[in-house]
Structures are given as C-alpha cells and as structure tokens.
Amino acid sequence: MQLPEALRPWRQWLEWFAPQHLPLFADLLGRLNPLLGPLRGLHQGGVPEPDGLGDLHRRGPYERLLSSEWLLADEVPDEFLRRAVGGEHMFLAPQYRAREANRLIVVLFDAGPLQLGAARLVHLALLMLLARRAEEAGAQLRWGVLQGKPELHELDSPAQLKRLLEARTYEVVSDDHWLAWRDALADQAAGECWVVGQRLPHIDPRVCTHRVQIARSLDGRSLSFALASRRVLLPMPDAQQAVRLLKGQFDDAVHTPAPSATGRVARVALTLPPVISGSGNYVALRLLDEPGMVVIKLPHKNQKKALEVRRRLWGKHEHVFAATFHYRSLGAVVGASNHLNFWNIPGLGFADKPSREDMHLPPGTATFLPAVWLRGQQSERLYLLDTQGHLAYWQGPRHAPKGAGVVVTRDVLGMAQVDALTLVYARSEGGQLVTYSAWADGEKTSGYAVGAAAGVSQILFASTAHWEYAFGGCALLTQHGTHQSWRLVTDDSFPAKKAQIDLAPGWKAIGLHHQVGAQERYSLVLLGPNQYTIGLYMEGRQQVLFTTSAPIARASYCPMSGLVAVLTTARELCVFAVSERTMRMQVLCDLKQESANG
Structure with a gap:
C-alpha cells in the first residue's frame, strides 16, 4: 500500500484498513499526535538504592567520616577542628544503583454508553498512536477495557481492534471498576498508564499518568479531545463510513452475514483441512x-x-x-x-x-x-x-x-x-x-x-x-x-x-x-x-x-x-x-x- 510520507510511521497498522478509510485516520492521527507530549518512564526513575561503598568525598554525614579522621580528633583535637572548618575531612560515599524505568504503556478505554459512536474511532486512532509511541521507545503496549475484567491485550492484528469495538457496554465507568484495575496494575509498574473516556471516576495520579476526556459537542457536530491542559476539536466522520468501521468492516470485503441456520456439529480435528x-x-x-x-x-x-x-x-x-x-x-x-x-x-x-x-x-x-x-x-x-x-x-x-x-x-x-x-x-x-x-x-x-x-x-x-x-x-x-x-x-x-x-x-x-x-x-x-x-x-x-x-x-x-x-x-x-x-x-x-x- 502506498502511503503519504506523513502516514508512514503508522504504516503497519494502517495496512489493516481499506484505502478509502485512510483520509479519516490521517486526519485523526495528524490532530492527536502533537497533543501526546514526551514519553514518560524512559529516564532512570525511582529512589536510588545503596549498593556498597564508592569513592571518598569532602562532604557527607559524620556517621560516614573516615576512621582515621576520628583518630585525629582523639590525638590532635585542634587539628581536627581546623580541618572541619576548612572542609578538609574525608567521608565515605555509598555507591547507588538507580532503578531502571519500566517500558510498559497501558491504555484503558471506557466502552460505555458515553463513548458510543464516533468516540470509538478516536479510541482506534489513539491506540495506533500509542502503539507507535511504544515501538519507538522499545516498550510494550497493552490495552484493556475499564468496565471489563482486568485483563491486558496486545495489538498484533486487526482482530484486536475489532475486539475493542465489540467490547461496548451500557454500563458507565464506576469507582469499583477503577479500583479493580488499580489493584491489577499494582504488579505491572507501567511507565505510562492512559485512561480514556468521559466522566471518569477519581483516579490516583500515581497510577494514572494520562487522563483523556472525549466528549461530543452540544450541537453534535464535533468531538472534544482533552489531555491535561491541551484540547482539540475533532470533526465528526461520515456517518456511512463510521458505521462500517464500527462494525469492524475495515477492508474491501463485501460483508454479508452468514446464514442463520443452527445445528449441532461434532468436535473436529484441527490437524486436517476441510x-x-x-x-x-x-x-x-x-x-x-x-x-x-x-x-x-x-x-x-x-x-x-x-x-x-x-x-x-x-x-x-x-x-x-x-x-x-x-x-x-x-x-x-x-x-x-x-x-x-x-x-x-x-x-x-x-x-x-x-x-x-x-x-x-x-x-x-x-x-x-x-x-x-x-x-x-x-x-x-x-x-x-x-x-x-x-x-x-x-x-x-x-x-x-x-x-x-x-x-x-x-x-x-x-x-x-x-x-x-x-x-x-x-x-x-x-x-x-x-x-x-x-x-x-x-x-x-x-x-x-x-x-x-x-x-x-x-x-x-x-x-x-x-x-x-x-x-x-x-x-x-x-x-x-x-x-x-x-x-x-x-x-x-x-x-x-x-x-x-x-x-x-x-x-x-x-x-x-x-x-x-x-x-x-x-x-x-x-x-x-x-x-x-x-x-x-x-x-x-x-x-x-x-x-x-x-x-x-x-x-x-x-x-x-x-x-x-x-x-x-x-x-x-x-x-x-x-x-x-x-x-x-x-x-x-x-x-x-x-x-x-x-
């Protein structure tokens, strides 16, 4: 597939869509990408941990003063005081080992009634943006649904995008949903955690690094995408095109429902072809x-x-x-x-x-x-x-x-x-x-x-x-x-x-x-x-x-x-x-x- 230069960073994900859908995603990706900001979690973070003794320093707490300096205090007190005033004492300096930053990006989506319709297409665009963000940093991307079981998924095929669309529910995000995810993420130590939706519950900023609000305008002609103090208005997509995408029809195939006949079919082997x-x-x-x-x-x-x-x-x-x-x-x-x-x-x-x-x-x-x-x-x-x-x-x-x-x-x-x-x-x-x-x-x-x-x-x-x-x-x-x-x-x-x-x-x-x-x-x-x-x-x-x-x-x-x-x-x-x-x-x-x- 031939893509414009501006879209090539997301080529591996855009190839899942038919060419007629590319202008829609080109617009969304171009508007949203500048809002994401720099990636967190790439520096060495956390509190440094002692790892033995390192060098000698002129400054430090007196509990780490060299033993020879204390001997000088016993034998020649005046010299000890002079060296203290002149900053000539020698202290042991501990060796620190910095904790490595976690290279996991987690994004959790609100799949409830407030995000039905065009907002779900923004979810797809944001997921592709974050997948590229993770790839550039050598990180891993995992996604989940706030109202669902605390389970994280990869983004390795168009089937995963369809899975996100099929996760729609009529249940609004509650505090209990977030608490379940907070406990599940306690062991993940994600470098970034994105929470995406509307009217989200109070979320612990120590766990959630990015909070995205997506809301429809009062006149219904646009969507508002807000991240911290940054905000952008997104135009509503063509209705017919949006319906097809929301049904998971990403490609050129003619999608005709299979016949509704029912019946019991015995369990079959997977090793031999039909x-x-x-x-x-x-x-x-x-x-x-x-x-x-x-x-x-x-x-x-x-x-x-x-x-x-x-x-x-x-x-x-x-x-x-x-x-x-x-x-x-x-x-x-x-x-x-x-x-x-x-x-x-x-x-x-x-x-x-x-x-x-x-x-x-x-x-x-x-x-x-x-x-x-x-x-x-x-x-x-x-x-x-x-x-x-x-x-x-x-x-x-x-x-x-x-x-x-x-x-x-x-x-x-x-x-x-x-x-x-x-x-x-x-x-x-x-x-x-x-x-x-x-x-x-x-x-x-x-x-x-x-x-x-x-x-x-x-x-x-x-x-x-x-x-x-x-x-x-x-x-x-x-x-x-x-x-x-x-x-x-x-x-x-x-x-x-x-x-x-x-x-x-x-x-x-x-x-x-x-x-x-x-x-x-x-x-x-x-x-x-x-x-x-x-x-x-x-x-x-x-x-x-x-x-x-x-x-x-x-x-x-x-x-x-x-x-x-x-x-x-x-x-x-x-x-x-x-x-x-x-x-x-x-x-x-x-x-x-x-x-x-x-």
Missing part, C-alpha cells in the same frame, strides 16, 4: 473423537431450519490417507496394516497396500493426500497422489482385476479436479512441466508444456471449460525467501506470454480462482501472514476477502465450486464464496457427540 465438494453444497471435516468425518450441507440463504449434519465412520483401527467428494457422496482412502479400504466408493472395496517404492502412504499424515474420485458410464476410478510425486489410480472391476492399483506416472507436482468428469495433473519431463488431463475411462497421451520445472515447488490449477478441449490455466510457484513468486499461465497466454505475480512477504496462495463474466479473470486466493486473513490477488491488486476472530488452523480452496473453507483454532468453520464475495456459513464445531454413527 474437504469441499465440487458441487459447492457440502463440506467435510475429520472428527476428533471418532474415526470418521462429519459432513455439513451448506445452508441456503435465509435458511431457518437446523443444519443438515451427518457423521460418517470407518473402522476404529484404520488410518485415513485421503478424502474426496463425488457430488454429495463422501469417499475416503483408509488403511490398516497391509491393505487399503476404499471407503464408501462403489466397485472398489479393498486392495493390497502398494509397496513403499510404488506409493508412499505413511499413517498419521499431517494433511490429506490429494485424491480425485471420478465416475464414468461404466466404471469408478480413484486417483491418489503421494508425497513423493507418485500418481496412481484404482479402478472398478469391469476394467481391471478387483482392487488392482495402476501407477500412472512419477515426478508429478500437482493434481486437481477441474470439472465433474475431468482431473488434470502436471509432471516434470526433461526439465519442463507438462500438464495432462484424465477421465474415469482413460487419460490423454499428449500434454501441454507450461514452463521450466527448475525451482517450481507447487502448482495450482484453475477450473475452466477450456480443459475439455485444450489447456485451461495454472500457476507455478517459486519461493524467494519470505515471499512467493507465481507465474500465471492462462489459456490466452499459453504458450508464450506468462504473468508474474510477486506476493507481499508472508502471504501464501492456496488456490487459483477463475471467474467468468464480461471477461475472464484469474486470481490467486491467499492466506495472510498473520493467519487471520483470507485475501485475493487480482489484476495487480491485493485485497482482503474476510478476517477471522481466531487464527486459521487449516484452509482449503475448491477450484470447481470457488469456495474457501477455513477452520480456526477456536474450531469455527467459515465457508466463503469467492465469486459472490459472500460468507456461506459460519458454525462452531466443538460439541462432543454422545451417540453412535447416525
């Missing part, structure tokens, strides 16, 4: 307490009835290697000892587990292996890609011995289903990456070279109609330090022209989205470096799609349906439609199940 059906109607998650998956049907808009939730279980002692959908049916590859079980996939049943040379299938993998389940007119076929680049398929008994596994090829870098009947994969051949298409009844013998294989560590495929007869579009990853660089190869750029996309440090692409409209557009679906954000890179511009209230543990993207599904550390499942920019579902998956498989 599995999305190509039709865009179902999402499956690995159960935490049982050997199986929970399948959730995505609700319709304005759905009032409970979610349709099913639990599908396999054998207690079987390990799951992969899970995939065929329309509404969920299938999986599970195994125990020396056999594989193609669970819920008609016509496949059991098979001998391939040797390690043919397929690397370790139990307890950190993620699902890529798998595609295709159904032809006369056969079922399950494709599986292992961690070593070996691609194999198992086919129904009409075209092969029952349970026989066929290794298609090696050196495969990626695979994806691009429509109901087709999968594509890319393999390295003679230093080039070549893409191929396959169906339930066979695969193409000729492919499309999309670029050099050297340095490419990942490939993403777009779901387009072009794959039916030609090349459909992909993106190739090369990693450079902390940032990803992608080569975008589309049907109209193939085979010559390729777009280069360099992502900001820490951002990762998890999918390649294709949107059909007046013109075809390809975009990268992104996971943010703070693990709270899902974004989109499209036509040279990066934007935020949505943010979560807890860190994202696992994220999946389905190119066929255009859905992103994320599972947070709080076990909240969020499903977002990229093309429509709408949240399809938000549901907590943390309830223990008491019954058997339903």
